[in-house]
């Protein structure tokens with residue numbers, strides 16, 4: 001199958017410790033190609049930036065996005081997130097990308113609920129972006145959903161660790177620490 005999507009782990013930092021996190025899978029992580037520049041992303045139609053939690057290392061995330069936007073092929077850029085430090089970061093990044101997937105994980109807390117509300121409010125005011133919501137089937141929260149804010153909402157069982165896969169149309173990359181030095185000149 002043609003690889004149309006680059007899935008890029010921009011960092012591996014995360015405040016959670018989900019039992020089903022694919023980053024714990026050696027079989028998955030050993031398939032991640034290290035990248036030191038954005039050039040290997042040039043041949044893809046879509047770049048999905050994931051982590052860890054991409055929003056927790058803002059400088060690195062913004063350097064990566066800035067680099068991708070300079071590629072001649074103009075791939076679409078989507079961010080996979082479930083946390084942030086400052087909602088203003090979400091607003092600013094929203095002007096740089098094509099969409100977000102927000103995930104409400106198992107063991108979500110009141111803090112997650114508050115952050116979800118804030119993201120949903122931004123999504124509602126920026127319908128030109130693709131906002132996607134994924135809910136873990138064990139999510140304990142009752143969410144105040146505004147369905148019109150979301151392009152789609154999915155609640156389904158997550159893969160267990162031993163079932164983690166990379167879809168056939170995706171190639172997995174992991175950013176190495178000197179990306180900022182390469183691009184932030």
Ligand code: SF4
Pocket residue numbers: 014015016017018020021022023051052053082105
């Ligand atoms: S939030 Fe995502 S990156 Fe963090 S532990 Fe859970 S699955 Fe892994």
